[in-house]
Amino acid sequence: MSNPNIILYHANWSFCSQMVRVALLEKGFSFDKRHIRLCDQYPEGENIDKDYLAINPLGTVPAIQIDGNTICGSEEIIYQLDKIDSNSAYSLYPDNVNEDEIRKWASDTTITDGVEFASTLGTIMPVFSSPLLQYMIKQLPFSSIMKILLRHPRKDRKMIFIAMYFGNPSKKIPFMGVNNYVDEIIKLEKLFSDGRDFFYDTFSHVDINLMCVFNRLIDLGLEQTLSYKTPFINEYWENLKSRNSYRDGILNYYTDKEKMLLSEYYKKNDSSVLKAILEQFDKKI
Ligand SMILES: N[C@@H](CCC(=O)N[C@@H](CS)C(=O)NCC(=O)O)C(=O)O
Incomplete structure (x- = not known):
């Protein structure tokens, strides 16, 4: 080829x-x-x-x-x-799986345009990330916010970025995702309870997306939610982490800027979302 x-x-x-x-x-x-x-x-x-x-x-x-x-x-x-x-x-x-089914799972595990926020695992990630996003946005100079106001083609993003610059919407936003997140993880745990290595028989688009979803949870201090009550998910995640593509496509792209940002953010972050998620697990499992 x-x-x-x-x-x-x-x-x-x-x-x-x-x-x-x-x-x-x-x-x-x-x-x-x-x-x-x-x-x-x-x-x-x-x-x-x-x-x-x-x-x-x-x-x-x-x-x-x-x-x-x-x-x-x-x-x-x-x-x-x-x-x-x-x-x-x-x-x-x-080959042995219906393509529409794979596409549906792939769509539900990324940020699909037009899908309501916090309704899928993919759209829960920006909701959980909102405190970190707000932390970054508050550090921007005023001229950058004006640029967003004047030029961002997506009205929804523009409004939320501006609200984050001037206010504190991210105090509540992550909690919108807690219930659905726990339901989605429990759903996946059931699927993986047959001991499979990947979402389907072989590594697929869905595994790529879940790798990125789970990695984002580390950035947000929420990785514990993958092992708290879900041993099969945890094993699957360990398996994904061992792939070269995880290192070369994700980890190797954390520059000093990202590392610094995350470590500064952790100092300020409280663990109330983590607590809320673990409480939901206690109720549901
Ligand atoms: N549906 C798109 C969503 C892309 C998206 O939201 N990308 C984010 C980064 S993960 C972005 O470009 N954010 C910048 C902005 O909205 O200004 C996809 O699946 O690629």
Whole structure:
């Protein structure tokens, strides 16, 4: 096979970018990349610059160009990448499973546009991340907030970023996700209780997304929620962590900026969300 010409537009710490990087590594593609400094983390806000909006008019990462064709959104990108002939021995869409079913799970484990926040495992992650997001946004200079106000193409994001800059909406937001999160983890625990290694027989798109979901829980100080009452999930997560793609597509992208940010954040963070989640587990298991 010949490797297509691939350019990935991504951000180091972006959850959906992590998914695409892992998929590219698992499929054995080599790729060029352009790091986009997101407006919620960096004063430059490159995702809402004219140049990037010409690539993805929604102003979000990841986006990818494959032989000149642009695709946006993690779910669709990974689906299309899997269709390209590659060196990889396996497909991220196992043959013995209905494709629509895999796509539904993939969609429910990423940030799918148009899906109500906190209603799926994927959309629970930004809800849980909101205190950290707010912490980053409060450090931006006023001029960057004005840029978001004037240029961000997504009204919903613009409103929440501005509310975070001036107020404290993230005090309550994470609690919106607690109930559904616990239900989703219990659902997964039942599935994994037959001792399987992966979501399906072989490593798939769903495993990539769950790897990124679980990794985000570490960043948020919530990793304990994967082992508290769910030994099968915990074993599965240990298995995912041992993959090279976890190290090369996720861990290796934590730069000093992310490490510093997370360690500063931990000093201020209280553990009330963790407590609320563990209490829900106590009630339900
Ligand atoms: N549905 C999209 C969501 C992409 C998304 O929300 N990306 C976040 C980073 S994980 C982003 O670009 N945030 C910057 C912003 O909204 O300004 C996908 O699956 O890729």
